[in-house]
Amino acid sequence: AQSVTQPDIHITVSEGASLELRCNYSYGATPYLFWYVQSPGQGLQLLLKYFSGDTLVQGIKGFEAEFKRSQSSFNLRKPSVHWSDAAEYFCAVGAQTGANNLFFGTGTRLTVIP
């Protein structure tokens, strides 16, 4: 069965500090992997995605993520966090074949302190 685990419910970082949000997945086939961000009262915005090829993918707003098949992980990183990055971050996994819906983790809430 497919599942996504985001072990950190809430993370607090100082503005300008680096950030890493963890994501582990369990999937029966080769997955597509996504990170979405949700600001308060808003829908989900796609940050980045991994389908194949280079395991380090770049996204919007200076985010990047690295796919590690051996660890079943797809961690999100940013070298220097801005106050506007405060939001909820969701990792999701989808199928490469068949119905392409997404399975989401429970999210990590990011607080940025000045």
Place this chain on the structure above:
Amino acid sequence: EAGVAQSPRYKIIEKRQSVAFWCNPISGHATLYWYQQILGQGPKLLIQFQNNGVVDDSQLPKDRFSAERLKGVDSTLKIQPAKLEDSAVYLCASSPAGGNTIYFGEGSWLTVV
């Protein structure tokens, strides 16, 4: 390019009442999804349409939830009668045929009191 449009954005109803949410996907997107996001959780798929046919509705509580996409474009999700546990954000999303990137609307926030 216009994004996924949803309405109403916010709705408060009493339990046992009914409510309907409307969604207009990105133009040309064949696949439309309805997700339910309960506070503190990740979104969960309720139903997926490919054009006007249902691909997956295994997680839709069919005794109270219904959804339709009659002309293969916009869609309506209905809840009747509502329960307190239906309080959630209902996210509509769409993707192009054969595409694997799903684009979300801003959501319809439902509070059942």
